[in-house]
Amino acid sequence: MNTYKKEDFIYTSCYCEENVYKLCEKLNKNFSIPLSRIYAVFISNEDKEVLFWKQKSQSNNFYPVVWDYHVIAIVKEEEGQPNIIFDLDSTLPFPCEFNVYLLNAIYPRQFARIVNEHQGLFRVIPAEMYFKNFASDRSHMLDSDGNWLKPPPDYPPIETKECSMNIDQFINMTSNTESEKFGTVYSLKSFIDLFMNKN
Structure with a gap:
């Protein structure tokens, strides 16, 4: 079994889509x-207000953070092993079993x-599709005067041969419900059915 540590991964605050990439x-x-077992998941809604608990930007874990969107990675494990979530912004174990993350970060029953x-709705993108199609010139992180809202990563922006910016296509949960470029949008129930650990 692999041992993962947060410090082994590239992290830039407020650039979750690139962190997950x-x-x-x-x-x-x-x-x-294998790429066939790795997924990027964009989580948002029409109002761009989704709640997340156990985020390190919130000093009191009792209260949620309201994100316009958030991005996590999921590894679908082999038979008999629990599916796991990677969230570099979470205070939960890293990585975290899907069921534990669900009931603590996404849907605390209380x-x-x-x-x-x-x-929230969940846009699930197979990793190979994400690598092929995701692009961000980071312009969504500039204010009206062209200043960075948060410092960008120190590596070049991610782009494809055809595109330099399409992050809105991934965040948008009201169109492209199923797409060969942008993955598939699931309701919470369908998302749980897709990844929940049954045993």
């Missing part, structure tokens, strides 16, 4: 996990009412 690369190249009011 680089994390998926490393899981494949350094930890020999807060079910407010979670339902801000229900």
Whole structure:
């Protein structure tokens, strides 16, 4: 079994989509996990207000953080092993079993009412599709004067041969419900059915 440490992965605050891109690369190249088992997951909704608990940007873990979107990685393990989530912004174990992350970060049962009011949708993108199609020139992190809202990563922006910026296509949960470029959008229930550890 692989041993993972957060410090082994590239991390830039507020650039979760790029953190996950680089994390998926490393899981494949350094930890020999087949791309067929690795997924990037964008989580957002029409209002761009989704709640997450156990995030390191919130000093009190009792309260949630409200993100416009968040991105995590999931590894679908082999038969008999639990599926795991990688979230470099979480205070939960790293990586975290899917069921544990679900009930602590996404859907704590004691807060079910407010979670339902801000229900997120889940765009699941196979890693190979993500590598082929994701692009960000980071312009969404510039203010109206062209200043960085948060310092960018120190490596070049991620782009494809055809595109330099398409992050909105991944964040948008109201179109491209199923796409050969941008993955598939799932409801919470369908997302759970897809990845929940049954035993």
